Amino acid sequence: MLATERLTKHFGGVKAVQAVDLAVGEREILGLIGPNGSGKSTIVNLVTGVFPPTAGRVRFRDRDITGLAPHRVLAAGIGRTFQNIRLFGSLTVWQNLWVAAPPRGHDGGPRLARWLSGDRVRLRAIEATLDSCRLLEKKDELARNLGFGEQRRLELARVLAAEPALLLLDEPAAGMNAAEIEDLRQRILALRERGKTIVLIEHHMELVMGVADRVAVLNFGEKIAEGPPAAVQESERVREAYLGTRRDRSRRA
């Protein structure tokens, strides 16, 4: 579904991402792990068009999307969240979802008719998304007044409102406690049940190893391992680079 081909990004002399090949299949959950600065977020930014790659291509559903502007990447069907939450703080919770691009052709009919009818289908879809993220009671709060966990859920809800087929989640568990992480785990699995494809970038090993079908490991901008979670965990190279020699899997939680 999504494939990067020898994706490369240099910032001046820094080789942030070096010829990385990744492939994600329909309804798959790919875990992307690696130490800080290994290029994980850079890959998200390259795929979503925040900046263009130095070399390499990004393909999505047999279409070359390399270098498209972020809003076009979203229109193609790829949504993302941010490592550091980026909400529209002065808008209400509800408005945060409202501004997300309406999925194309979600209820057919000419634009004008949809506008005149108040676009009811769309409004109901937004409420349903808020409900599923347990934010419906907060819908008229300003986003900046939400608690941390609620802000994380709102960011996910906002991108879901645009109904992308593929989600890039950039460290969604950062700063969460155990209960919130369990909640997130179930949410991710539920999204896959609904047909979403997910790339999960995460430091929290237990979460990644628990939900991912496959895991790819980055170190210094290069992919050093890929495979089922169990196999990757056993790989000497990976343990050296990232997990350390200790058996403590959740050291970064």
Added chain:
Amino acid sequence: MEFYWSLLTLFGFRILLGLSAYVVLLTGQISMAQAGFYAIGAYTAGAASAIWGWPIVPAIVFGALVGGVFGFLVGFPALRVRGLFLVIATLAFTEIVRMVFLNLKYTIRAGDRTIGPSGAEGFRGITHYFQNGWSSLQIVAFTWAFVLLVLALFWLVDRSRAGAVLRAVGEDELAASSVGISLTAVKVSAMTAGGFVAGLAGALYAHYATYVSQEDFGVLLATFAIAYALIGGTGSVLGPIAGVLFFSLLIDGLRFLGDWRNLLFGVLIILMMNLRPHGIVDVGLVRRLQRLRSPRRTAHARD
């Protein structure tokens, strides 16, 4: 009474100018180009009515439209710069406009009078109101018909999804584009609307003043445009109105202080920015007002 009518008319121009900066400011762009659009509106509408003999309404609308076209044109290069660089770039635009009008000679003779822009001497003879014997009250009503129309339009946009989209872009461009908002479309549209409204303000001003000169359309006017919106607050369209009232009361209300006025003026602005850093009408105030109006359910546009 005459004095109050003309004050009210002046408020109209200032509110329009403030609104033109407001819509651009919502998208996070600080533009000094509003003075340039204002000048363009003044000169083109003046030419349309005084030189080409157009009826007044088409002449005013023409001035606004030309302002909008220039807003559109400025919008694209403005995409490439932000913050202070955008301030400098848009200020350069305003200065270019001023220099063009400083050198523009396009006059006709009407009896013993010269009508039209005549270089450094400015543009004389935009006398439609006076030739038709309009009273001060009529001029107020005519001006405010446009002001209220624009206010109503902006009010509606603010409540619609478009309003939320403008604010989303102003708040976080990366997040906005990542949820599918085209920054180009939004920022250029805002600049176009800003150019249109500033052009409208200039067109109305030219007919009120009967004489305009490029030197009135410089840095000071551009700064006031931004100040109306910033000090007034960008929480709602009431912000620029509050900003205009604040500044107008200071400018005209403190005259009795003589030279001390400018000092106090500066002090009050600094005080204001400390007391209400997001302007008089900020998002918090808007929400409190909404709660007063509908205590059970605070409003977003529709349910």
